[in-house]
Amino acid sequence: EKGNFDHFMLKEIHEQPQTIRDSLRGRLLAEQGTITLSGLDKIENQLREANRIVIVACGTSWHAGLVGEYLIEELCRLNVEVEYASEYRYRNPIVSPKDVIIAISQSGETADTLVALENAKQQGATIFGIVNVVGSSIARISHAGAYTHAGPEIGVASTKAFTAQLAVLQLIALKLAEIRGTISRELFGVLLSELNEVPDKVQWILDNQVNHIQNIARQYKDARDFLYLGRGYNFPIALEGALKLKEISYIHAEGYPAAEMKHGPIALVDEMLPVVFVATKDAYHEKIVSNIQEIIARKGKVVAVVSEGDDTVTGLAETVMVVPRAHEIVAPLLAVIPLQLLAYYIGVERGLDVDKPRNLAKSVTVE
Ligand code: M6R
Numbered sequence: 001e002k003g004n005f006d007h008f009m010l011k012e013i014h015e016q017p018q019t020i021r022d023s024l025r026g027r028l029l030a031e032q033g034t035i036t037l038s039g040l041d042k043i044e045n046q047l048r049e050a051n052r053i054v055i056v057a058c059g060t061s062w063h064a065g066l067v068g069e070y071l072i073e074e075l076c077r078l079n080v081e082v083e084y085a086s087e088y089r090y091r092n093p094i095v096s097p098k099d100v101i102i103a104i105s106q107s108g109e110t111a112d113t114l115v116a117l118e119n120a121k122q123q124g125a126t127i128f129g130i131v132n133v134v135g136s137s138i139a140r141i142s143h144a145g146a147y148t149h150a151g152p153e154i155g156v157a158s159t160k161a162f163t164a165q166l167a168v169l170q171l172i173a174l175k176l177a178e179i180r181g182t183i184s185r186e187l188f189g190v191l192l193s194e195l196n197e198v199p200d201k202v203q204w205i206l207d208n209q210v211n212h213i214q215n216i217a218r219q220y221k222d223a224r225d226f227l228y229l230g231r232g233y234n235f236p237i238a239l240e241g242a243l244k245l246k247e248i249s250y251i252h253a254e255g256y257p258a259a260e261m262k263h264g265p266i267a268l269v270d271e272m273l274p275v276v277f278v279a280t281k282d283a284y285h286e287k288i289v290s291n292i293q294e295i296i297a298r299k300g301k302v303v304a305v306v307s308e309g310d311d312t313v314t315g316l317a318e319t320v321m322v323v324p325r326a327h328e329i330v331a332p333l334l335a336v337i338p339l340q341l342l343a344y345y346i347g348v349e350r351g352l353d354v355d356k357p358r359n360l361a362k363s364v365t366v367e
Contacts, residue, residue: 006348008355009155009248013340017203019160020333022149023167030196033189035175039128042144043100046126047176050100052079054125056088056116057104058364060158060243064130064165065104066236067332071173074329077182085112086367089119097124102172105129106153106161107363108136115367117141130168132161146172156360157247159340162240163202166333170195194327198334201324205337209321213338216303216319217345220274226251227265227300228339229258230278231288237278237332241339248347248354258291271299276342277317278335281307282328292316303342305335 005011027036040047053072055065062084069080083093089112095101101120105113108131117127118141129142132150139145148164174191177183183191220226226245230238239255246253256265258277269275275295279288289312292302302317307325314320321338323331347354 007155007344009157009159009344012153012155012160013337013344014206015151016160016163016337017199017206019150019164020167020202021199022151023164024171024195025149027171028192028196030192033192035171035178035192037146037171037175039144039146040172040175040179043126043128044179046100047179049098050078051096051098052081053100053102054088054120055080055082055102055104056085056113056120057082058085058110058112060162060240061104061106061165063236063240063243064162064169065102066239067166067233068102068104068169068173070233071169071329072176075173075177075183076180078176078180083116085110085116089116095120095123095125099125101125101127103127103129103131103138103142104165105136105138106132106148106150106158106165108133108138109363109365110138111365111367114138114141130165132164155355156357156362157244157343157354163333163336167195167198170330170333191327191329194330198326198330201326201334202337204324205334209338210341213321213341214345216321217342217349219319220303221249221346221349223251223272223274225268225273226253227268227273227275228253228255228278229261229275229291230255231258231284232282233328233332234278234280234282234335237335237339238276240336241276241278241343244340244343245346247357247360248343249350249352250358251346258288261291261294266294266298269295269298269300271301273300275300275302276339277302277304277313278339279304279306279313280323280328280331280335281310281325282331285312289313289316305338
C-alpha cells in the first residue's frame with residue numbers, strides 16, 4: 001500500500017534509506033571491517049581466474065552496470081564490459097569459459113537479459129545474478145548471485161531497485177578487490193565506512209531537499225527538452241536522470257558524458273534548455289565546473305547536483321540540489337536521489353500517471 005504517499009514511486013523513493021540498509025545488512029560489517037557475500041564465495045575460483053567481467057542488463061539496470069564497470073575496473077583492476085542484453089544476445093559475441101557474466105535485473109524476467117544469459121551459459125561462462133525478485137527466472141539460471149533485497153517495486157520507473165543494485169555492486173567491487181589483492185587495507189576500511197553511511201545521507205537528502213526540488217519542478221515543468229551531464233562515476237547517473245525524466249514526464253531528455261557536449265549536443269543549448277549537471281565534489285570537479293561555464297556562456301539554464309558546502313557551482317547555476325559530501329565511489333548512490341525526485345515532481349506537475357507511464361511495462365518479457 002501507498003501509506004501516506006500519493007504514489008508508489010514517491011513511497012519507493014522515500015524507502016531508499018531502508019532498502020539500501022537492507023541490501024547491506026549482514027554483508028557489510030563496518031566495525032569488523034569485513035564484507036561477506038556468500039554468492040561471490042561460491043564462484044571465488046572463477047573470479048580469481050577471470051580474464052574479464054561482462055555485465056549484461058537493460059534500461060536502468062544497464063545504468064547500474066555502467067557504475068559497476070567503473071567501480072570494478074578502478075578497485076579490482078579487472079577488465080569489464082557492459083552490454084545491452086538485446087545487442088549481446090544477437091550479435092554472436094565472443095564468450096569464453098573464463099568469462100564471468102554479471103546479470104543485473106530488478107524483475108529477473110527481462111526476456112533479452114534471460115536469453116543473453118542462456119546463450120553465454122551454454123558457451124561455458126559463469127553467470128552471477130544481481131536480481132531483486134527472489135526465485136525469478138534470471139535468479140534460477142544463475143550459477144550464483146546476490147539478491148538486492150529492495151522489496152517489491154510497484155512504480156514502473158525503477159528507483160529503489162536501482163540504488164539497491166548500486167549498493168550490491170559496491171559490495172561486489174570491494175569484496176573482489178579484497179580477493180584479488182588490489183586494494184589497500186586502509187582504502188578498504190575507508191570505503192566500507194563510506195558505504196555504511198550512505199543510508200543516513202540519503203535520508204538527509206529526503207529530509208532537506210524535497211520541497212526545494214518540488215519548486216524546481218514547477219519552474220521547469222514546461223521545458224521541451226533537457227540535457228543531463230556528468231563525468232566519471234556520475235556519468236551513468238546523468239543517463240539515469242534523463243531516463244527517469246523521459247519515462248515519467250514525457251519530456252525529451254538526453255544524458256551525456258559532460259565532455260561529449262562539445263562534440264554535438266552543445267548545438268542544442270539556448271535560453272530554453274535546462275541542463276542538469278551532476279557536479280558533486282570529485283576528481284573531475286574542476287572539469288565539470290568549466291563545462292558548466294560553457295553552458296552558461298550559451299545561455300543554457302543550469303540546474304546542478306552539488307556537494308554540501310561546495311559553493312563553486314552555486315554562484316553559476318540557476319539553482320542547485322544539495323547532497324551530503326561522500327567519497328566519489330559512493331557518490332552515485334546519493335546523486336541519483338535528487339534526479340529521481342525531480343522527474344517525479346515534474347511528472348506530477350504535468351498531471352501524469354507517474355506510477356504507470358504510458359507505453360511502459362514493469363517487466364519486459366517480450367523482446
Ligand atoms: O527488470 P529489469 O531490471 O531487467 O528491467 C530492465 C528495464 O526494463 C528497466 O530498468 C526499465 O528501464 C525501467 N522502466 C526503468 O525505470
